[in-house]
Amino acid sequence: MPTVNPVTNLEFEGTQHDLSEFSDELRGLVDMYNEWNQKVVDARDEFQRSQAALQTLSNQIMAKVAEELAAAKPAPATTEPPPEGEWPEGQAE
Numbered sequence: 001m002p003t004v005n006p007v008t009n010l011e012f013e014g015t016q017h018d019l020s021e022f023s024d025e026l027r028g029l030v031d032m033y034n035e036w037n038q039k040v041v042d043a044r045d046e047f048q049r050s051q052a053a054l055q056t057l058s059n060q061i062m063a064k065v066a067e068e069l070a071a072a073k074p075a076p077a078t079t080e081p082p083p084e085g086e087w088p089e090g091q092a093e
Contacts, residue, residue: 004041006034 007030010017019027 001045002041004034004038007037 008019
């Protein structure tokens with residue numbers, strides 16, 4: 001799974017600030033932000049893998065349906081008469 005680079009610096013009004021310059025409360029908020037950001041990335045990754053799995057399964061299902069329907073079709077009836085002398089009894093040519 002992809003890993004998010006945690007926020008360690010904050011840019012405010014064009015100036016970069018190291019997170020260590022701020023209070024424990026602000027660092028805690030940034031830590032929470034980093035955790036949720038990773039969860040979002042993980043969820044997107046899981047969603048993409050799930051979509052791919054569903055597409056693969058859908059393709060397999062359709063292929064199996066086509067295979068089973070083709071196997072279940074009766075053989076086409078022939079319209080040609082049997083060779084001469086092989087007509088069933090009671091049927092004339």
